[in-house]
Amino acid sequence: MNKTLRVIVLLFAGILQLHGQCDLQLSGTVLDEHDLTPLDYSTIYVLETGQGTLADSLGAYTLSGLCPGKITVVCSHVGCDPVQISLILNRDTTLNFYPEHHIEVLDQVVTTANKVAEAPAQTRTDLSGQTLERLQGRSLAQMLESVSGVTMVQTGPGIAKPMIHGLYGNRILIVQNDVRQEGQQWGIDHAPEIDPTVAGTMTVIKGAEGVRYGPDALGGVILVKPDPLPRSAGLTGSLMTHLQSNGLGGKVSGQIQGGLQQPGWGWRATGSLRLLGDQYAPDYILSNTGQKEWGFSAQAGYTGNKGTLDLYYSLYQAGFGILRAAHIGNTTDLQAAIQADEPWIQNPFTYEILNPQQRVIHHLAKVEASRKISGMWTLKGRYSLQFDERKEYDVRRGDRDNIPALDLTIISQQGEILAEHRPWRHLAGTIGSSVQYQSNYNVPGTGVRPLIPNFISTTASVFAFERYIQPAYELEAGVRADYRSMDVAKFNDQDQLIRPTFDWFNISGSAGGLFRFSPDWQATLQVASAFRAPGANELFSEGLHHATAALEIGNDSLGIERSLKTILTIQNRRPGWTINLSTYLNPIYGFIYLRPTGDYELTIRGAFPVFRYQQTNALLAGLDLDLTIAMTSWLDYQGQAALLWSDDLQKASPLFGMPPMQFRHSLRLHNQPDASGAALSAGIQIRQVLRQDQSPTEDFAPPPSGYTLVGLTAEWSRGRIRINAGVDNLLNQSYRDYLDRLRYFADAPGRNYYLKTYVHF
């Protein structure tokens, strides 16, 4: 009966197709499967005929001029699995699509799409939802390290900076809620001044996105973005606690959000406190590695059809202890520390942070508004103010322990105006301009000559990018011009005030595309350039770097650094299987680095090797592999590999401090949630880091051996409650990491048990 009917319908359709006119219309909306919010700019196309269109910013689409008959319609949204629906079309039809947006296949990192697929050519990884929640409790860099190709540069267990494809500090960019994070990011021991609690999504963009985000994005960009604000009344929130055994501490964080009676208005507040005492290596205590961090943020805004308003403020405060035994006086001390089996200072466990230590405060405030000025154009304006204070306390003589040896305040203001236009003949794009005004100030009274001088820096930029959208491919290109000036006030050798000024100008560009070969296969290719003006430390440092017992001399004739990063990512996605392979090539022209001059300078503390900032041409190349396999209905595997080659093209030797090859494997057993909704899972993670064999010979100590760490986790969840327990470094392995600056002095932390609970309300 059923069959007969289908045959009849098909026949009927066939007749219609033969005789009918191709004037049928298919229309509908593309909505997120989970929260039914519109997914904008999805592509919808008919597989048989190739006819396609693009949904608008509210997810609505219309395909017209269709012939009657059986058609297969594919809806794809960047990062989502394409949705494919077959139907027989015999009259104008409404069809809504619900692509699954957040794909939580496994325990760790899953590539998903941003709601606004703003840049199809980007190779990006988003951490959001449960994946992000599971990482909370750790530092920002530790959280991001779960993304392949991202490593961290550490100064002991507490202080870590994220590194993307071998670059960190002022060669990558961190963007907090659309504002370039500006602090003292040049310092290798200056962790990013952000409370990870504010993030609803953390995104790692691996391309050199200088055109979109401005100078310094040579290695990539990290976006820390709060979730969209609620748009209707009702109160929700969450509370997380994280306790850990190593350091005997943890983190408590929470967020609460709600909407106002008037539709469109919403608000959110977050807060967190993180406290750890001294951590332990397997064989000894790491004295003075305690840390305190707390953060607060408040946000309010309006989202409507005509425009948006976003008010945002965040505060981050932190205190970090630096391993006491790493404070040394000269090269003899350094050699002694390298040869010693254990750090020479080991005190009883304490939460107290003594010198050397750092204290940091960072305020960020932003106002952003956008308005639709026509059916085509939306105008967006943004102003932000950041205040960053960094005090570093050293082990000093006399009663100077409470006087910072470094006391810097940097105030940054940014203004940006953007005009975005909706797809017009398959073209969508943005033009904009931005200004940044920054003043860096040494607070007097340290009794130490400042490491970097006072300066005022201004950056002005104009940029534009356009994308061309077709069902099977999208192309994107952009161009940007930046002008940066820096006015410096410093003292020369004779204590005379001098005021050198610098100007830099640069044009950067990017081009790329997304290619959908089939519902399973897609590829993105991007070639992007970015630049960086030399930093104040590179231009003006002149003095002893105590941590490495080296005299570092700045070079005020340095020019700008340019990179041209090509990144190709191929993705195959099918049920139960995802593979993602990214390969990249990043030549950097004028790469600034500290080169040993071979000279020694005699001081009252002994002779110190002299390093001078120099420029060379460098090449970075590598690949990241991500593999996810659902092996059975109860067992998942996830694997990662990251490889990087580096070359100083002038010296024909590898670059210093590049991440060694590493692999991660994880297996997870899980049940299918039962009738009560309870879900149970358990997993094992193995992380393998090889020895860095590509390291220049001039190092204080040879690269440490590779290591393998094993971790276990177990998780139970039901409804609004989730409990997660586990252990890091299960085998209590003693190891030192090549990218940890304190590897000369002590082992990395040993075994750590943790317990986390999350409650959503």
Place this chain on the structure above:
Amino acid sequence: MFKQLIIPVFLLSTALLVSSCGKDPDPVNEEEVITTLTMTWTPQGGGSPVVFQFRDPDGEGGNAPTITSGALAANTTYSVSLELLNETETPAEDITEEILDEGTEHQFFFGLTEGITLTFSYADTDANGAPIGLETTMTTGDAATGKLQVTLRHEPDKGATGVAQGDITNAGGETDIQVEFDLVIQ
């Protein structure tokens, strides 16, 4: 209306920031620098003292330091005293006082190259009765030439084996001074 407000607010805040930070900074006096180490050898049997000196009046970087030493008599006992100065300040700051005040946190050590005989004993003590080394007694052996290394450690472990006797091996701490003098015993 908006535009009219935004521009003055932006200019005003910018002006405030410029005026607070743009004024001329004052030069910084390095407070913790030790520029000069003077080692005075006074023969216990009488006679004119011999002076060794390491002097780097502009501190680290800049001009190279000058190091001078004199000849010591063989088989002679000397009272040796050390004086430390910060000559980047005028008048020069006496760091010796500071070391003495924080005696428990400081200790001098003396090292020799092979083939030279110089026995020494500490002649001063800190608040805990452990040596500091600003005052020592040194006895030369037979005629020889070599090098004498003077080391000042900050926060050493004075209780560790041999440290009170002047053995630096287990002392730890960080080096504040490490200076080598040519030593001539004749």
